[in-house]
Amino acid sequence: MAYLPAENRYDDMLYNRCGRSGLMLPAISLGLWHNFGEDKSAATAREICRTAFDLGVTHFDLANNYGPPPGSAETLFGEILRNDFHDLRDELVISTKAGYRMWPGPYGEWGSRKYLLSSLDQSLKRMGLDYVDIFYSHRFDPNTPLEETMLALDSAVRQGKALYVGLSSYNSQRTREAVAILRELGTPCIIHQPSYSMLNRWVEDDKLLDTLDEAGMGSIVFSPLAQGMLTTKYLGGIPQDSRAAQNHFLKKDFIRPQIIDNIRKLNEIAERRGQTLAQMAIAWVLRGDRVTSALIGASRSSQIVDCVKALDNLEFTAAELKEIDVYAREADINLWAKSAERE
Ligand SMILES: NC(=O)c1ccc[n+]([C@@H]2O[C@H](COP(=O)([O-])OP(=O)(O)OC[C@H]3O[C@@H](n4cnc5c(N)ncnc54)[C@H](OP(=O)(O)O)[C@@H]3O)[C@@H](O)[C@H]2O)c1
Numbered sequence: 001m002a003y004l005p006a007e008n009r010y011d012d013m014l015y016n017r018c019g020r021s022g023l024m025l026p027a028i029s030l031g032l033w034h035n036f037g038e039d040k041s042a043a044t045a046r047e048i049c050r051t052a053f054d055l056g057v058t059h060f061d062l063a064n065n066y067g068p069p070p071g072s073a074e075t076l077f078g079e080i081l082r083n084d085f086h087d088l089r090d091e092l093v094i095s096t097k098a099g100y101r102m103w104p105g106p107y108g109e110w111g112s113r114k115y116l117l118s119s120l121d122q123s124l125k126r127m128g129l130d131y132v133d134i135f136y137s138h139r140f141d142p143n144t145p146l147e148e149t150m151l152a153l154d155s156a157v158r159q160g161k162a163l164y165v166g167l168s169s170y171n172s173q174r175t176r177e178a179v180a181i182l183r184e185l186g187t188p189c190i191i192h193q194p195s196y197s198m199l200n201r202w203v204e205d206d207k208l209l210d211t212l213d214e215a216g217m218g219s220i221v222f223s224p225l226a227q228g229m230l231t232t233k234y235l236g237g238i239p240q241d242s243r244a245a246q247n248h249f250l251k252k253d254f255i256r257p258q259i260i261d262n263i264r265k266l267n268e269i270a271e272r273r274g275q276t277l278a279q280m281a282i283a284w285v286l287r288g289d290r291v292t293s294a295l296i297g298a299s300r301s302s303q304i305v306d307c308v309k310a311l312d313n314l315e316f317t318a319a320e321l322k323e324i325d326v327y328a329r330e331a332d333i334n335l336w337a338k339s340a341e342r343e
Helices: 042-054 072-083 113-127 146-158 172-185 208-215 257-272 277-289 301-312 318-331
Strands: 015-017 024-026 028-031 059-061 093-098 132-137 162-168 189-193 218-222 293-296
Touching: 024 028, 028 042, 028 301, 042 072, 042 301, 059 218, 072 113, 093 113, 113 132, 113 146, 132 146, 132 189, 146 162, 146 172, 162 172, 172 189, 172 208, 189 208, 208 218, 257 277, 257 318, 277 293, 277 301, 293 301
Parallel strands: 028 059, 028 293, 059 093, 093 132, 132 162, 162 189, 189 218, 218 293
Antiparallel strands: 015 024
16 A cells, blocks of 8 residues: 655654754664565565654664675665655655675775775665765775775765765774864765663773764764663563574674573663663763664564654653662673774
């Protein structure tokens, strides 16, 4: 059946300015890393996107390698754009990235001009788009001059294939270096995409949000639910249809009794606040207006409905924050610790 977007779709969503740019992003954005590959139902994926948009989620985040297989999430999203969102392009903010392994050989990953610009062309083709709103360098490349990577981002904008550019998982120091180059080029680098959640605090240790404030950049934080761990789904074991059951990006090993005990305590705090744990985890990254958008994933549309309700209560008392810190730090498994992409 033809999709008619909800007329009230802009009524309840909160839109935050992305750094010192003209672009507003929804406080909650949807990422297509999981659940949009050939291993999952295309009908469910379509339903997830429709539900998100009906709730004011205007921003959809992709990358060249999302699938499996790599590229298939962009292909499926291209179909959804054609079938459901065809006359809505100007209401959408679509991002993609390049940095991880996409094709064989020496030109299929990292940060060379050759890789980044051909990857962007491939992404546009898969999605059937003339341009993306944001094109990211997905990870810092220690072996390519930063000037080359940044110049490639600049070229993407000058060629009209991206409106803005962003950096993902660069640490504070690399971000400052990249921003200095881009500023000289006049490139609109408006956003950084780091991981951040109650269980993953590298952003705080690295003072990345201060760096972004100084640079006038916004932030969209990925995996605010720690890939689903900051929900109630693992309190009674590992459900068959959960991400941890796949034991790939979220390892079964993370679902340990000591961690689950602390997550149960966090859930008790959420219940006292009148929220689900997922809602509290999202509200927590958005607290204090430092983060522009929480970038969630979803395997079914009911999860989006649940997550968006986080916006009903974004305030925390000092006592709540202190209590959350105790249990979250005890459960901190450093999911993304010391990964090379943050060098
Ligand atoms: N830049 C980068 O390097 C990078 C890396 C990773 C991710 N990302 C981006 O960030 C996006 C989000 O990452 P993520 O999927 O790890 O985020 P996340 O929001 O932390 O985890 C999403 C998972 O949590 C579960 N979930 C979501 N809402 C729920 C709810 N209300 N109740 C119960 N469970 C719920 C679902 O797990 P089940 O599938 O088990 O149901 C869902 O797949 C990605 O799609 C991608 O766009 C970027």
